Amino acid sequence: MSSAVTDTAPRAAATADAYDAIATLYAELPRDQLPLERALFDAYAEHVRAGAAGPVAELGCGPGPITRQLTDLGLDAYGVDLSPVMVDLARAAYPELRFEVGSMDALDLPDGALRGIVSWYSIIHATPQELPSYLAEFARVLATGGHLLLGFFEAEGGPVAAFDHKVTTAYRWPVDELAALAADAGFVELGRMLREPGEGERFRRGHLLMRRA
Template sequence: MVTATVIGMVEPPYLAATRESYDTVAVDYAELVGDALTSMPLTRAMLAAFAELVQAAGQGPVADIGCGPGHVAAHLNALGVPVFGIDLSPKMVEVARRRYSGLRFEVGSMTALDLKDGELGGVIAWYSTHHIPAEQLPTVFAEFHRTLAPGGHLLLGTHVGDEHRHLQHAYGHPVSIGSYLRPPDRITELLAEAGLVVTARLLEEPGEGQKRQHVCLLARKHGSS
């Protein structure tokens, strides 16, 4: 088996396993979540607030990191936000390109973004950072901080918990995906350590389509344009 490298370093096994798993489920995953936002009014409100803040600042495009099949990027685009997507899974990127041919989607890892310092007006990470082990999460948040312009905004959505689960079956397929759930306060602390200050949070209880609590965190990079 050929081992991939990231910035001259051997790729961690969890990244390879996550990529392979999402390559496997890409088509079925897209069918399941493609219209999910239509039944999530509070989430749409957070996305709308994020879009308004990014547009008002006018500092650059938004990167949807871990974009999956592209539905969140497409929603932001419909709100008038310049946006592109990045995902670890080439198959997910293929699905996103087919579904939303007018948008740009690229293969990449949130642990080492191929983006310039301060290039982005916004970053959105929608249910993607929970696949990152605790020891690697500061690296990811540092990448978000590096690529954001001063005063740029981050919107992070994730499941809430305090446990590590290893998924071996998902969306009708065998997979090997780690899911590292954290309390919102801990995520807020790690973001602050990276220079990203949380300005708002939305904590939703389990409900229709959701088996556990989930949180949206809106954060801002120190400084101004």
């Protein structure tokens, strides 16, 4: 195991504990998507379906609704989450789907095993020092030509900034800086979408659609 993975383990365990503690409440939150986000998932699924067949992993799947959505879009999707309680809730809600406990920066997968990865606001708790190791792991398990969809809180022109997420400390990223880190890990940007905060939201939302080079 690399030193980068080892260094992330204590924070990963703390994050898992934090989500375990609020998992039932978290699963009850409304998750209606805005039209821009639904269109983004449609575009992502179309890109994946156009390539070779293979599994798509939602990394940081929580209680599972995005994994369900990806399956409804015709993808062979399954979910992975660091929180055992979240995985139990996902399995109870969607018993026909597959959910596993696992860490995004140390996946139990061979190189190139996946055709797609969705990380929907699940990299937000990685520190700036840790995030390159997560992106490197995404690149390792994603087949050449496979597709990555990232959702995150955008820094709105400022630097990377920590903020008081309701579960545990999270980070807002400038979209250009995050895209550059992903490029360093071996990804090619296909498109991006920024959405201004909606009612009850504090921050701009950022999204990157990328292909494994």
